[in-house]
Amino acid sequence: MTTLTADLKKNNKKVPVRGMMDNVMEQFNSASDYIGLHPNIRKILSITNNEIIVNFPVKMDNGEVEIFQGYRVQHNNALGPYKGGLRYHPTVDIDAARALAMWMTWKTSLAGLPYGGGKGGIKIDPSKYSQAELERITRRFTFALADNIGPEHDIPAPDVNTNSQTMAWIADTYMSTRPPAERTANQHVVTGKPDGSGGLEGRDxxxxxxxxxxxxxxxxxxxxxxxxxxxxxxxxxxxxxxxxxxxxxxxxxxxxxxxxxxxxxxxxxxxxxxxxxxxxxxxxxxxxxxxxxxxxxxxxxxxxxxxxxxxxxxxxxxxxxxxxxxxxxxxxxxxxxxxxxxxxxxxxxxxxxxxxxxxNSGGVVGSYFEWLQNRNGEIWQLEDVMAKLDKKMKESFNKVFDYAKNEGIDMRTAAFCIAIQRIEKAYIQRGIFP
The missing domain is CATH 3.40.50.720 (NAD(P)-binding Rossmann-like Domain)
Structure with a gap:
């Protein structure tokens, strides 16, 4: 037992529970030590780029107003726009959003996608609200995020307790705030949309x-x-x-x-x-x-x-x-x-x-396919989507499996090493803006 833990127990204080941020930082530092990550790049990747907290009012079905708190954390965009889900859950807070955003950075890098990592959501138990209330909450949250999301900047997706309907509301709200000539060109502001609203067949x-x-x-x-x-x-x-x-x-x-x-x-x-x-x-x-x-x-x-x-x-x-x-x-x-x-x-x-x-990177790979489909004005067939997903997942799996086997390390450390090295290479090639 550590001295800190012993002191807390002796004083009848609650021992702190290890959070997700502690876990992701230990995983990051372990892999960074293993590959000898450049100290300057480690400093950059150890922190988030932006952390957005919004408080917004929504009128409930009974006419009363409730205040909700929403989050969007943008960890890193060295490889491309921020990418990651929005979850509606009572456990959502800034610490959880930070950890999940960092994981998304490693996930998109490992998959070889032109994305960075972001994450967020609303601290809410959606089971306590009607469908109409959830729609108003979602639309108001989207409006509150304003220019912090965008198809070439930060692209949300479904996560815990959110789905294709949630994404359709976000897309519609976001596009409604754009100039008329730009609205249809912003359909890929989110992925995971319904099939009839620009979604990818098979994304579910x-x-x-x-x-x-x-x-x-x-x-x-x-x-x-x-x-x-x-x-x-x-x-x-x-x-x-x-x-x-x-x-x-x-x-x-x-x-x-x-x-x-x-x-x-x-x-x-x-x-x-x-x-x-x-x-x-x-x-x-x-x-x-x-x-x-x-x-x-x-x-x-x-x-x-x-x-x-x-x-x-x-x-x-x-x-x-x-x-x-x-x-x-x-x-x-x-x-x-x-x-x-x-x-x-x-x-x-x-x-x-x-x-x-x-x-679980099949989700963000599918999101990338949907983003490309919208961006290029195409419609992909299910069999093509599944075949492309199979190929992409196999490439990633083989890289991690072979790296772990050759280095004699576990698969998580191997995955982190590959993901971090790709980002490190980008920083080394481009340099740091003075």
Whole structure:
């Protein structure tokens, strides 16, 4: 026990909980030390470029006005416009936005995209508001962000509790504030829009498909068939569902799911489509799904399985539950689901972690395709999108896998090294504006 922790306990004070920013900085510093990152570039990448906090009023259905706080953090744009999601969740704050924005910088760099990293959202529980209220909140948030976003500057996308409808509201509001001659040219201010509003066919499944591909590529590298592999999924939203959908098609078996409402298990298998159809009529919850038993939430990560897919929120796998995990592979569908202490335990136990900046990068790759489609006035077909996504994900996976194997390091450190080196090269070639 450290002196600080001991003193806090002795004085009956709450021990500080390690946040996502602590995790991302430790990951960044570890990789930077490994590659010998130039000190000046380390200084630049250790901080964010811009942090926007907006407070804005919205009239509720009952006529009362509520004040909301929204965030947009722009970490780095050395490689291109800021890119990253907007989430609506009670845990959204400036610290979380900073960490998520930094992860986006590494994610877009690793994927070889012409983007930097940004992230943000609103501190809100969307389940407490009507659809009409959420529309007004979203439009007012977009107006408050004003010129801090733009198709060549900062391009938001869906994240936790936001979706294609949210993006359509943002795009419409943003375009309405532009001069008439520029409105249609700004459609790509956001990605993840509905198909009929400039969205990319297949964007809805891109993140989950990327998670599946990462698992598939790992299995191929290790000569392990997916048929018969048991997997568990934390979070059965867009990412968790599509990852499970494609894994089941390859013969893997879903045996447990956890969401914000509860945890269920059936070691004989849970049919993915049956569960998906169930939650559509059960207010998005897996609770009381008839073909599985309810289990204690604290036992979820300790279940018997081969593959674990944390696809919910950050800091889910920690030093408390990492020793109990039975899976041999962790595929990070969420951003930052494994904290530093938890990952050290997993690595020491010989458990492979496919890191978030690689594993769930199918979403930002799909966003790039949508951005290109809008920018060029094209319409891409689903089969072309999936083929391009497959190729892009395989290139990224092979780079990380080979780097990790050749250097004798874990996949996260390898992914960070590759991502940081690409940005370092850009700074070295261009120099720093005096």
């Amino acid at each position: 499944r891109a993140t989950g498909y990327g998670v599946y591909l990462s698992i598939k590529f790992w299995a191929e590298k290790n000569n392990e068939p997916l048929v018969g592999k048991k997997f568990i999924v934390q979070g059965f939203g867009n990412v968790g569902y599509w990852a499970a959908h494609f894994l089941e098609k390859d013969g893997a078996q879903l045996v447990a799911v956890q969401d914000a409402y509860g945890s269920i298990e059936n070691q004989k298998g849970i049919n993915v489509e049956d569960l998906f159809n169930y939650i559509k009529v059960n207010e998005g919850s897996i609770v009381d799904f008839p073909n599985a038993k309810t289990i204690d939430k604290d036992k979820f990560f300790a279940l018997n399985c081969d593959i674990c897919i944390p696809a919910a929120l950050g800091n889910q796998i920690t030093k408390q539950n990492a020793p109990k995990i039975k899976a041999t592979l962790i595929a990070e569908g969420a951003n930052g689901p494994t904290n530093v202490e938890g990952e050290k335990i997993l690595i020491d136990r010989g458990i492979t972690v496919i890191p978030d900046i690689l594993c």
